[in-house]
Amino acid sequence: MMILGIIITAIAYLIARRISLATRMPLLNPIFVAGAMVVAVIHFTPLSYEAYDAGGSLIVRVLGPIVVVLAVPLYKNKEVLKKYKRPVFVGVFAGIASSLVSVTALVKLFNMDMDILLSLVPKSITNPMAIEVVKMIGGIKELTVIFVAVTGIAGPAICQWVFKIFSIDNDTAKGIALGAASHGVGTAKAVEISDEAGAAASLSMGISGVVTILIAIIVVRIFF
Template structure:
């Protein structure tokens, strides 16, 4: 069993297949909770455990997919550029919103970690949970965090954000597309941005912008908080 999984093609094929199944399930059910990424993660973990396949075997191909994460995030600049005039007209509230969003996110995590008595390594791992994975992992590693825990925290945050976004926007009656987009990007990074793009072009552009700005702010805040 182990021999045929000891190839990068196995990890790539399994990841693509699991996500494809997740997309099909979401389209079939129409349920927001059936997030393709969440379903894909569950399927991959379940298969590895059921067949006794070492994670290292899967990661040979899974790590190749990670190489596309940063370029995919950079591609969000296309949506931002399409709304550059809107950015110029609202640069101050956008900047303030991103700074406040990052501060609230990191401050709440720091407070909860202190409340529950988590050590410095766990705190550093969880603190950058609301920014995109490449930035979050770099911040965690720089302060003695555990990258694997950071990745899990980032993924769960993004999935929860994409699931709860429509509900929260209706609950708080957010009508401004700029405010909606910034809030999504500030708290649930690229996964949430995919949902923001479904809501509208402006929401997607502002959410993509928030990823970059909040990432920079998080790096700076981490130097003070950790």
């Protein structure tokens, strides 16, 4: 059954990728469309979630090592990143702060449970890191996976509109924003923009993940 989950996921992604390239619509993100296809297959066929997850979960486990590949554009553009090192770190920490503040404010505003807050804290970091954060601080792993997916899809879907509205033309700035806000999916989008944007996004995603983990652990141990 393990191979079945992998095959279904791969076919769904290939079809979703073709749809995305054919339509060029930001909202038809391959991850979103492929996810919807997999849900439809599980819902409308005899295939159970447990049977699919035997292979689907394997894909999640290999995401961590695959993310290392993003170090290639980082190395190629190391001189550019050295040149903009101050804006890079300011942008990364601004992204982390805005994410944590907005999550806390929304949870308090809508009077949500603490489990929701803890599940939302790692929403802007890559899935392998987010799952480990939830294991350490509490929360609901399944919700975190959903929040991470939604965040990753939303960033690339609206980034061009945001860049246009705020007249952001610098590729390094675009990469910092995408990496800090939308983790691996945002970084993949940044690579499409340019190698420079991809390098900035890789660095931004990595720093955001590490710092978010540290902040989450410290905050939970102090206040909870």
